[in-house]
Amino acid sequence: xxxxxxxIVTYQSAATIVGCLESLLSQTFRDFxxxxxDNASCDGTVEKVGAFGIEAIKNQSNVGFCSAHNQVIxxxxxxxxxxxxxxxxxxxxFIQQLLTAMRQNRRIGTACGKLxxxxxxxxxxxxxSAGMVLRRNQRHLDRGAGEIDCGQYDGAxxxxxxxxxxxxxxxxxxxxxxxxxxxFDPNFFSFREDADLSWRGQWLGWNCLYWPAALGWHARRVxxxxxxxxxxxxxxxxxxxRFLMRIKNLDxxxxxxxxxxxxxxxxxxxxxxxxxxxxxxxxxxxxxxHYGEYRRLREDLRLRRRVGPEQVGAWFDRxxxxxxSGLEVADS
Numbered sequence: 001x002x003x004x005x006x007x008i009v010t011y012q013s014a015a016t017i018v019g020c021l022e023s024l025l026s027q028t029f030r031d032f033x034x035x036x037x038d039n040a041s042c043d044g045t046v047e048k049v050g051a052f053g054i055e056a057i058k059n060q061s062n063v064g065f066c067s068a069h070n071q072v073i074x075x076x077x078x079x080x081x082x083x084x085x086x087x088x089x090x091x092x093x094f095i096q097q098l099l100t101a102m103r104q105n106r107r108i109g110t111a112c113g114k115l116x117x118x119x120x121x122x123x124x125x126x127x128x129s130a131g132m133v134l135r136r137n138q139r140h141l142d143r144g145a146g147e148i149d150c151g152q153y154d155g156a157x158x159x160x161x162x163x164x165x166x167x168x169x170x171x172x173x174x175x176x177x178x179x180x181x182x183x184f185d186p187n188f189f190s191f192r193e194d195a196d197l198s199w200r201g202q203w204l205g206w207n208c209l210y211w212p213a214a215l216g217w218h219a220r221r222v223x224x225x226x227x228x229x230x231x232x233x234x235x236x237x238x239x240x241x242r243f244l245m246r247i248k249n250l251d252x253x254x255x256x257x258x259x260x261x262x263x264x265x266x267x268x269x270x271x272x273x274x275x276x277x278x279x280x281x282x283x284x285x286x287x288x289x290h291y292g293e294y295r296r297l298r299e300d301l302r303l304r305r306r307v308g309p310e311q312v313g314a315w316f317d318r319x320x321x322x323x324x325s326g327l328e329v330a331d332s
Contacts, residue, residue, distance in 0.1 A: 001171075004032035004095065005078035009068040010056070011039040013086035014048055016219055019121065021052045023089040029096040032082070037068040045086075065164075066184035066193050073174060073183045081174060085165040087219040089118060097214035098168045101156075104330040109173030109206030110198070112162030113214025115142075116149060121219075125149045128218040131159035131210040132198060136258040136316045137265035138246055140195040143319055156329075157322040159210040160315045161198025165218045177201050179297055185244070187290065191234065192241035199249040202315060205306035209329065210320060232279035239273060240283035247287075247294040248301065254313040 006024060010017055017036075024034060036049050039062040049056045059068065069083055080099065084090075098111045115128040129142035130153035142163055144153050162168075174183050177200045184193045198208060221230075255262065273280045323329060 002031075002033060002078040004029075004080045004082060004099070005072070005076045006032055006034045006082045006084055007069050007072040007076075008034065008036045008084050008086055009039065009065055010036060010041055010045045010049070010086045011062055012041050012043045012045065014041070014043040014045045016087040017045055017048050019089050020084065020086050021049070021054070023091075023094075024084075025052070026092050027090065027095050028093050029099060032095070033078075035072045037071055039063055039068055064186070064189035066182075066188050066190065067186045069184055070182050070186065074181075076171075079171055081169045081171065083164055083167050083169065085218065087118065087221075088115070088166050089123070089217045090166070091215040094166075094214045094216055095168075098211055101209055101211045101214075101329055102168065102170065105207070105209075106170075106172070107205070107207050108209045108329070109170050109177070109201050110162045110208040111168045111211055111214075112159075112166065112208070113210075113216055114149075114153060114212040115163060115166060115216045115218045118217040118219040123217045127153065128220050129163040129165070130212065131208070131320065132161035132163055132195060133319045134160045134195070134199070134315050135261075137261040138242070138250065138258075139265060140192070140198075154212050155320070155322045156209070156211050156213075157320040158207045159320045160202065161195060161208050162210075163218075164194030164197075165220070166216050167194065173201065173206055176204055177206070179300060185248075187244065188241045189237050191237045192245055196241070196245040196248065199245065199312075200301060202312050203249070203301055203305045203307060232277075235277060236280045236283050239269065239277075239280045240286050242269070243283075243287045244290070244294055247291065248297050251302075251309045251312070253309040254316065257313065258316060 034054055036054055036056040038046050038056045039059050046056050102108045102111045112131055114130050117124045117126040117128045127144040127147045127149050130144040132140055133143050134140045185196055
């Protein structure tokens with residue numbers, strides 16, 4: 001079995017893909033294959049990928065982040081899969097750091113490093129993501145996003161989830177959390193699919209490791225403060241996927257426990273869409289029309305859960321379970 005497969009999905013990514021691939025070719029760990037799936041780019045992305053000797057899989061239309069990565073995953077037989085955005089650049093030891101840490105404990109299904117912001121092609125010391133956290137109102141956030149990196153997130157530990165911009169997955173984790181033969185939910189298209197996956201992994205007893213020694217830089221486009229500047233389809237998927245993720249993953253006990261926080265957030269979203277973002281109203285129609293399907297996915301997950309609501313619900317109040325030393329990663 002191949003040690004590592006790197007999956008990259010591109011769409012109009014000509015401005016960033018060269019830097020991404022150059023950083024991959026500079027890795028200290030070299031035993032991996034790169035697969036690029038292009039979602040019908042017309043800006044020269046495929047040609048830039050080809051200059052690296054990589055023949056991109058070319059889709060005839062933009063099938064989205066989720067379905068395109070699923071194409072790669074369906075044909076993968078690697079021990080580990082690195083899902084990587086084309087607008088991410090990695091430090092030379094990024095892969096080596098994550099692989100070394102993950103191999104110490106077979107219950108680590110996912111691992112992520114510390115991502116900093118990439119702006120105008122320049123690497124900054126502004127934090128993009130120090131792992132994903134989930135709040136009581138069911139809002140998931142990138143820990144530390146927008147802060148200057150002063151070492152405040154240099155403690156390694158177990159965290160709720162990993163940003164899909166650069167996440168390393170174990171093959172056994174992929175097989176275990178997949179539903180309907182799909183790793184990422186294709187109905188999500190893009191956005192929040194990483195949070196959905198992380199939540200599912202927590203229910204099934206998998207750990208997500210945050211390992212800050214693995215460093216990368218991400219040219220993030222979608223941030224909460226830029227919502228009004230984003231294309232309507234991005235905001236549509238963001239609204240739609242928030243509720244699909246909830247239907248699949250939120251249990252009754254934790255919903256009642258945080259009913260006020262969740263309801264206030266939901267009312268705020270409904271009001272904002274109704275008054276300021278009517279292009280996203282169809283997101284609610286999609287959720288209602290697929291409600292039965294997602295209830296069945298919820299029941300499938302309920303029957304397979306390995307941990308209880310208390311353990312998963314603890315992540316609504318906790319950012320990270322810090323390791324006292326790197327040795328704690330190892331199986332006990």
